[in-house]
Amino acid sequence: MADDEKTTDARPEHPTPLRGPDEGIPAHPKGKVPGVGADIAALATGLKTTLGEFFSPQVTLEYPEDKSPRSERYRGRHYLRRYENGLERCIGCELCAAACPVGCILVIAAENTEENRVSPGERYAKTYEINMLRCIFCGYCEDACPVQAIVLGPEYELSDTSREKFIYTKEKLLEPLPPDVQARLQSKAKET
Amino acid sequence: MVVKTLSPMAVQARADILEFELVNHPLDCPVCDKGGECPLQDFTFRHGYPTSRIDGPRLHFKKPIPLSENIALDRERCVLCYRCTRYYDEVAWEQELTVGQRGVQSFITSQFDQPLQSIFSGNIIDLCPVGALTSRVWRFESRPWDMTHTESICSKCAVGCNVNLWQRRGQLVRVTSRENDDIDEGWICDRGRFDYTDVNDPSRLRTPRINGAKATWADALATVSTGIKGKGAKLGISLPKDITNEEAFLFKRLLDGPLRGARVKMHGRTALPAPIAATLRIKDLDAARVIVIVASDTESDVPIVNLRIKKAASKRGARLIVIHPDGVDLDRDPNTIHIRNAPGSAAAEVRKLASHRLLKSAGGPIAILYGDGLGSEEMADLAKSCRDLADAVGGNVMPLYRATNERGAIEAGVAGWDPLDGIEALLSWGPPPTAGIPTSVKFMAAWDHLPRPENEKADVLLPATTFAQRQGSYTNLEGTVQFLRPPIEVVPPLKESWEVLVELGAALGLTLDYAGIFAIQRDAAAAIPALAALAQPPSPEPAPEPVLIGPAHP
Ligand code: SF4
Ligand code: SF4
Ligand code: SF4
Ligand code: SF4
Numbered sequence: 001m002a003d004d005e006k007t008t009d010a011r012p013e014h015p016t017p018l019r020g021p022d023e024g025i026p027a028h029p030k031g032k033v034p035g036v037g038a039d040i041a042a043l044a045t046g047l048k049t050t051l052g053e054f055f056s057p058q059v060t061l062e063y064p065e066d067k068s069p070r071s072e073r074y075r076g077r078h079y080l081r082r083y084e085n086g087l088e089r090c091i092g093c094e095l096c097a098a099a100c101p102v103g104c105i106l107v108i109a110a111e112n113t114e115e116n117r118v119s120p121g122e123r124y125a126k127t128y129e130i131n132m133l134r135c136i137f138c139g140y141c142e143d144a145c146p147v148q149a150i151v152l153g154p155e156y157e158l159s160d161t162s163r164e165k166f167i168y169t170k171e172k173l174l175e176p177l178p179p180d181v182q183a184r185l186q187s188k189a190k191e192t
Numbered sequence: 193m194v195v196k197t198l199s200p201m202a203v204q205a206r207a208d209i210l211e212f213e214l215v216n217h218p219l220d221c222p223v224c225d226k227g228g229e230c231p232l233q234d235f236t237f238r239h240g241y242p243t244s245r246i247d248g249p250r251l252h253f254k255k256p257i258p259l260s261e262n263i264a265l266d267r268e269r270c271v272l273c274y275r276c277t278r279y280y281d282e283v284a285w286e287q288e289l290t291v292g293q294r295g296v297q298s299f300i301t302s303q304f305d306q307p308l309q310s311i312f313s314g315n316i317i318d319l320c321p322v323g324a325l326t327s328r329v330w331r332f333e334s335r336p337w338d339m340t341h342t343e344s345i346c347s348k349c350a351v352g353c354n355v356n357l358w359q360r361r362g363q364l365v366r367v368t369s370r371e372n373d374d375i376d377e378g379w380i381c382d383r384g385r386f387d388y389t390d391v392n393d394p395s396r397l398r399t400p401r402i403n404g405a406k407a408t409w410a411d412a413l414a415t416v417s418t419g420i421k422g423k424g425a426k427l428g429i430s431l432p433k434d435i436t437n438e439e440a441f442l443f444k445r446l447l448d449g450p451l452r453g454a455r456v457k458m459h460g461r462t463a464l465p466a467p468i469a470a471t472l473r474i475k476d477l478d479a480a481r482v483i484v485i486v487a488s489d490t491e492s493d494v495p496i497v498n499l500r501i502k503k504a505a506s507k508r509g510a511r512l513i514v515i516h517p518d519g520v521d522l523d524r525d526p527n528t529i530h531i532r533n534a535p536g537s538a539a540a541e542v543r544k545l546a547s548h549r550l551l552k553s554a555g556g557p558i559a560i561l562y563g564d565g566l567g568s569e570e571m572a573d574l575a576k577s578c579r580d581l582a583d584a585v586g587g588n589v590m591p592l593y594r595a596t597n598e599r600g601a602i603e604a605g606v607a608g609w610d611p612l613d614g615i616e617a618l619l620s621w622g623p624p625p626t627a628g629i630p631t632s633v634k635f636m637a638a639w640d641h642l643p644r645p646e647n648e649k650a651d652v653l654l655p656a657t658t659f660a661q662r663q664g665s666y667t668n669l670e671g672t673v674q675f676l677r678p679p680i681e682v683v684p685p686l687k688e689s690w691e692v693l694v695e696l697g698a699a700l701g702l703t704l705d706y707a708g709i710f711a712i713q714r715d716a717a718a719a720i721p722a723l724a725a726l727a728q729p730p731s732p733e734p735a736p737e738p739v740l741i742g743p744a745h746p
Contacts (some may be wrong), residue, residue: 020301028548093222122256123223123332146222 064157072184075139075152078130079181080173088118088174089149092125099144104134128173132158132166153181203239209493210240210488216251216296217322218268226323228336232271253299258310259289262328262386265318270324276300276316283379284312285502285524300324304354314385318378329386330366334358337590342677343370347434347659348385350593351474351496352668353380357660359679363390366658374475375668377503381495390658391680395440396641397655399685401520403652408688409695416652417450417699419635420617424453428615428630431606432458433595436664437673437723440597440604441716442693447606450700455615456608459622460595462564463571463609466602468579470558473670474592474726477504480587481556484545485522486515486578487538488592489508494669497561497592498522511550515541517565535568542577549586563594593669600667603722620647622656639692655686662689663709665726673725 061068081089092109110126119123141150155178160166196202205366208469213232221227221483253267277300280289282472289309291300302308316325339358346353346367353376358366367385371378390396407415420427429451435458436445447454477483477500490498498521504510505525511633512518514520517535522528531551533541542562545551550560563740564571575591582589593599603609612618612625617635629636638650660680682688687695690712697704706712710729717727 091223092332093227094338095222098335098337111332121220121223 001139015019049157064174070154070156072180072187074154075137075142076156076175077152077158078135078141078168079151079153079175079177080128080170081149081151081177082174083120087120088124089129090125090145091119091121091147091149092123092128093146095144096141096144096150101138101140102133102134102136104133104140105129122186125170128170130168130173132168133163148185149179149183151185153178204718206235206239207241208460211244211246212235213271214240214244216248216268217271218250218266219607220269221323222539223332224266224269224323225326225330225332226269230323231321251296256326258307259302259325260313260382261312263308263381264326264328264331265300266324266326269322270300270320271322271463272298272300273321275319275321276325279316280310280653280667282506283499283502284310284315285311285506285521286310288313289316295703309690311381311383312379312499314382317369322717327366327386328387333363334360336367339365340679341368342679343524344659344677344679345668345674346380347666347676348381348383348387348641349494350596350598350669351375351673352596352666352674353384354495354674355380355384357677357679359660362680362683364388364680368669374473375670375672377500379496379499383495386546388660390642392662393642395643397643397653400654401653403651409685409692412652412654413692413696413699416637416654416696417616419637419651420454420619421700423452425455426614426616427454428610428612428618428625428633429454429456429608430612430618430620430622430625431456431458431601431608433458433598434622434659434666435597435601435606436662436666436676436689437597437600437604437726438709438712438716439662439689440601440606441712441720441723442690442697442706443606445704446603446693446697446700446702450703455610455612455702456606457610457612457625458595458598458601458607459626461598461601461607461609462594463569464562464564464591464593464598465572465575467589467591467671469600470588471670472561472588473672474500474568474590476557476588477501477510477523477590478508479557480504480559481508482511482513482550482554482558482587484513484542484551484558484560484587485520486560486562487565487569487574488561489516489518489520490561490563490592491521493563493594494592494685496620497590497669501561506681513545513548513550515545536570538562538565539573539738542574542581545716546581551581551587551673554585554587558582558585560587560589561592562589563592578745590670597666599669599671600665600673600723603720604716620650654692657682657686657689661686665713665723665729666692671722673723675729718722 023066064067092107094107097105097107104129106129107125109123112118112122112124139152142152221233227233255266255268256264257437258568259265277289279609288303288310290303292299317327339360340359341356344355344357346355352632354370354372356368356370357364367388368467369378399406400409401407402412402415425530445533474497481506483501490501501522505512512522512525514522514528514530515533515538517532523530531541560578560582562574598607613630614632615630616632618629618633619637621639622643629646636650637652638647639654639656640647641656647653661678661682662676663678665675692711694706713726713729716723
């Protein structure tokens with residue numbers, strides 16, 4: 001049995017050793033033993049709570065058929081806005097990328113020319129990417145943007161089949177804004 | 193005397209001055225390339241008012257205005273400090289940049305709206321305290337906080353100016369000066385500053401090719417070695433001007449071994465011989481009373497030395513004597529004595545100088561700088577005459593090498609000056625030979641970073657690194673050894689040059705047993721006395737950035 005002993009020794013030590021084979025079962029703590037009456041009372045209290053909840057109004061929703069209302073200021077996926085004349089608002093200043101606490105925005109700027117005018121002024125974002133897997137939806141990018149180009153929309157159901165698809169490119173971000181974001185931005189503009 | 197910088201009055205005054213500076217400022221920091229490293233932005237943030245009381249109309253100009261191919265001017269952002277025009281006038285001795293109009297209407301303009309021509313123009317970008325002068329070469333490419341930089345050395349000429357190389361996402365996005373008072377005093381020329389876009393060229397070579405087909409390094413180097421082995425004097429080798437000391441050392445081992453007898457031509461090198469005794473340092477020009485410049489147009493040969501000469505003349509009162517067949521830009525000093533010699537006769541003119549009145553009573557150190565007149569002078573004679581003159585009048589000489597690491601390559605013994613005629617095999621490292629590829633060539637191996645028409649005929653094409661990926665050191669024209677620090681990684685299949693040389697050696701049957709650059713540096717330092725400095729490369733730790741302290745808003 002020498003081999004067996006070796007294997008026992010080689011076993012890693014348990015951080016809180018289990019009770020050894022020769023240790024006895026600890027004695028039951030001393031004190032008053034509760035009677036049957038107390039048990040029935042406890043059962044009744046539990047049933048009362050269950051029945052009470054059964055007849056109270058429902059707070060859960062049958063997601064995804066039913067969805068909870070979101071606050072007007074909810075921060076979900078991003079959008080890049082355009083001006084009414086179709087030019088992009090974003091001027092490629094990278095301030096959003098600088099403000100982002102997780103560094104998930106990549107902006108590479110380029111110069112507007114007469115032939116290729118993307119935004120008003122001198123500069124536009126040639127590349128604009130957000131890594132949605134890293135984003136924590138803090139909204140700092142929206143706060144930092146000097147031209148209110150990047151905004152956070154209401155969608156929170158972001159799921160996809162590969163990591164790459166979570167790198168939102170300019171094409172995806174420039175999709176038309178849902179109407180409730182428009183409403184939120186207008187009310188925000190009124191406040192300030 | 194007690195100067196109070198934090199009294200309420202001083203704090204208030206600073207804020208008021210800044211408010212005035214911003215009266216006409218467009219406040220377009222988000223699209224300004226200076227944003228993030230702009231002193232005006234920093235000062236306003238730290239000492240200015242958070243809001244402005246100016247609500248009148250601001251002065252508007254057309255913007256941006258191209259001052260030259262490389263520089264854009266934004267007059268709205270200009271704070272009219274006149275640093276740029278003053279630099280142009282006092283340091284560069286050019287009259288191209290000036291101020292138009294008067295008072296509040298003043299604006300910076302180039303003379304007659306002509307594009308700036310000077311080779312020193314790029315320095316105004318660094319000098320401008322705001323974003324009025326910005327580079328058009330890296331326009332909008334990056335924000336300062338996106339880039340990292342390494343402290344490196346310019347690879348374009350033998351002056352060896354210290355530069356910072358800035359990279360973003362594996363691209364070299366800009367080159368700026370890095371002050372070293374012994375060499376460049378914070379200036380660099382436009383070649384060093386703007387001539388880097390080939391590093392990011394998407395058509396850069398990445399894989400070795402044999403007869404146009406992709407190949408492995410092992411196959412390619414085996415083919416090269418079969419093509420060049422045992423050719424003796426029938427093998428011609430063209431070396432790049434920016435070969436590092438380490439590469440030169442390894443290459444010398446090949447030349448002494450399997451490639452014995454090969455004929456070597458180094459790109460851009462002058463005909464100057466190796467210096468025989470200690471030469472003058474660039475910083476010694478400051479103290480010179482008379483500077484003799486022989487057979488060199490310093491403005492194009494050694495631009496930043498040219499600025500030192502100008503400083504010595506205009507700020508320290510040195511007298512200049514120029515021996516050159518044509519007009520040079522040092523003639524702009526009215527006191528310059530310009531001796532126009534017939535090409536090839538510079539040595540004779542130098543001998544005549546020994547009795548020159550200025551040199552006899554110079555009243556201080558004399559500096560004698562000599563070039564090779566772009567190959568027109570008989571160099572051994574000219575070098576000797578300059579050394580003789582220095583001994584006769586009590587001065588020292590400075591040979592003006594042109595190719596980046598010419599002096600290091602001379603010390604290592606690889607800086608050939610061969611016309612490469614009649615060769616049968618050619619190893620063209622770097623750009624192809626300036627005189628063209630000799631028609632007698634039957635086998636050609638090219639080792640270059642760009643595809644070029646001349647290389648299309650090459651039997652083997654090897655991809656090379658650029659100065660932004662290279663480790664190693666250069667010896668500048670005064671003999672100072674300085675280290676390159678690459679900001680960009682060498683991504684396989686690209687290989688570092690020293691590694692390729694080691695493998696080429698193996699293919700040729702010479703064991704160069706090096707696993708890294710430090711071992712090469714140690715051996716080179718031991719073998720070549722002029723490269724002794726290689727034994728202790730300085731620590732790559734950058735100096736800490738200064739921190740601004742003081743109160744913020746009043
Ligand atoms: S919401 Fe926050 S984490 Fe997401 S991109 Fe914007 S700044 Fe970054
Ligand atoms: S989204 Fe706004 S902050 Fe971001 S780069 Fe564009 S303009 Fe600048
Ligand atoms: S250095 Fe810049 S701010 Fe100063 S005058 Fe020149 S352009 Fe204007
Ligand atoms: S003078 Fe020579 S070393 Fe200096 S920046 Fe110009 S090319 Fe580079």
